[in-house]
Amino acid sequence: MSAVATGKRGSLWQGLSDWANRHRKWVLAAPAIIFVIALMVVPLLYTLVLSFTDAQGSIQRAFDFVWFENYISILGDTARFWPAVWRTVIFTAVAVTLEMTIGMAVALLLRRPFMGRGLVRVVMLLPLVATPVAVAMMWLLIFEPTVGFANQVLGWLGLPAQGWISDPSTALPTLMLVDVWQWTPMVILILLAGLVGLPEEQQEAARIDGASTWQRFWHVTLPMLKTTVIAALLLRSIDAMKTFDLLYVTKGTGGGSSHEVETLNIYAYALSFDYNEYGMAAALVLIYFLIIVGVLVVLNMRRKENRR
Known part of the structure; x- marks a missing residue:
C-alpha cells in the first residue's frame, strides 16, 4: 500500500473521529434512538398502513386500501x-x-x-x-x-x-x-x-x-x-x-x-x-x-x- 493511500485513510479516520467527537451526544444516543425506532416507530407505521386496508382473515392474503x-x-x-x-x-x-x-x-x-x-x-x-x-x-x-x-x-x-x-x-x-x-x-x-x-x-x-x-x-x-x-x-x-x-x-x-x-x-x-x-x-x-x-x-x- 502506498504512502499516499495510507495517508488518505489516516486523514479520513481522523476526520471521522473529529466529527464524532464534535457530535458525541448524538453518536452516544444513536443506538438507543435506533432501538426505539425499530421497536416503536416501525410497528406504529405498519399499524397505520394496515388501518387503511380491508385486511382480515389471513394477513398474508392480498388486501385492498379502503382508506378511511x-x-x-x-x-x-x-x-x-x-x-x-x-x-x-x-x-x-x-x-x-x-x-x-x-x-x-x-x-x-x-x-x-x-x-x-x-x-x-x-x-x-x-x-x-x-x-x-x-x-x-x-x-x-x-x-x-x-x-x-x-x-x-x-x-x-x-x-x-x-x-x-x-x-x-x-x-x-x-x-x-x-x-x-x-x-x-x-x-x-x-x-x-x-x-x-x-x-x-x-x-x-x-x-x-x-x-x-x-x-x-x-x-x-x-x-x-x-x-x-x-x-x-x-x-x-x-x-x-x-x-x-x-x-x-x-x-x-x-x-x-x-x-x-x-x-x-x-x-x-x-x-x-x-x-x-x-x-x-x-x-x-x-x-x-x-x-x-x-x-x-x-x-x-x-x-x-x-x-x-
Missing part, C-alpha cells in the same frame, strides 16, 4: 365502540380518583413515625409484586358466587350474596376495586417520596399561626406537592386506560353478548383475534392511541404550568 372506511365504521359503531369508550373513561376516572384519594391519605399516615412503620410499608407493596394475571386469577376465585370468600364474608355479616364479577351490573365496579387494591401502593410510594422531600418550615409556621391539620394540608402541603400529585396522576391515568390483563382474565372478551366490561383494549383484542378484522382493529388501536396521547398532553401541560 375503517375509521368511519369504528366511529359510527354505537353498539360497541362508544359504550367501550364510556366504560374506559369510567373505569379510569373512578379507579384513579380512588387510588389518588386513598394513596394520599395513607402516604400522610406513613409519613409520621410509629412502631412497625417499616413492616407496614413492606406489606403495603405486596400487591405490586404479583403479576396482573395472578392477581386477576386470585380475585376471580375470591369473587366466585357460590364458594368465593367474598360471599362467605357477606354471609357472616348477615348480608345477601352478590354476583360480583358474574353480575353484569356489578362486574365493572368490582374490577375497579381490584384495580384500586393493586395499584394504590404505587401511588402511595410516589406521594410518600414527595412528602419526605418537603421542607418542614412552612408546616411549623402554619402550626404556630394556629392552622388546623386540614388547613395545613390544603394550603401548605398540597400546593408544594402539586407537581408530585400530577406526576402520579399522569402515570396512573395512562396505565389505567391501558388495563387489559385484569379485564381479559376475569371476563374474557366482555362476558357474552352484553359486553359489560368491554373497554377499548378488550374491543380491539376481539376485533383482531376473535373476528380477524385486522384493518378495523388497527384503526381502533390508532384511535385509542390518539386518545391516550391527548390525555398525556393535557396532564403534561398541567404539570408544566404548576412548575412555573
Whole structure:
C-alpha cells in the first residue's frame, strides 16, 4: 500500500473521529434512538398502513386500501365502540380518583413515625409484586358466587350474596376495586417520596399561626406537592386506560353478548383475534392511541404550568 493511500485513510479516520467527537451526544444516543425506532416507530407505521386496508382473515392474503372506511365504521359503531369508550373513561376516572384519594391519605399516615412503620410499608407493596394475571386469577376465585370468600364474608355479616364479577351490573365496579387494591401502593410510594422531600418550615409556621391539620394540608402541603400529585396522576391515568390483563382474565372478551366490561383494549383484542378484522382493529388501536396521547398532553401541560 502506498504512502499516499495510507495517508488518505489516516486523514479520513481522523476526520471521522473529529466529527464524532464534535457530535458525541448524538453518536452516544444513536443506538438507543435506533432501538426505539425499530421497536416503536416501525410497528406504529405498519399499524397505520394496515388501518387503511380491508385486511382480515389471513394477513398474508392480498388486501385492498379502503382508506378511511375503517375509521368511519369504528366511529359510527354505537353498539360497541362508544359504550367501550364510556366504560374506559369510567373505569379510569373512578379507579384513579380512588387510588389518588386513598394513596394520599395513607402516604400522610406513613409519613409520621410509629412502631412497625417499616413492616407496614413492606406489606403495603405486596400487591405490586404479583403479576396482573395472578392477581386477576386470585380475585376471580375470591369473587366466585357460590364458594368465593367474598360471599362467605357477606354471609357472616348477615348480608345477601352478590354476583360480583358474574353480575353484569356489578362486574365493572368490582374490577375497579381490584384495580384500586393493586395499584394504590404505587401511588402511595410516589406521594410518600414527595412528602419526605418537603421542607418542614412552612408546616411549623402554619402550626404556630394556629392552622388546623386540614388547613395545613390544603394550603401548605398540597400546593408544594402539586407537581408530585400530577406526576402520579399522569402515570396512573395512562396505565389505567391501558388495563387489559385484569379485564381479559376475569371476563374474557366482555362476558357474552352484553359486553359489560368491554373497554377499548378488550374491543380491539376481539376485533383482531376473535373476528380477524385486522384493518378495523388497527384503526381502533390508532384511535385509542390518539386518545391516550391527548390525555398525556393535557396532564403534561398541567404539570408544566404548576412548575412555573
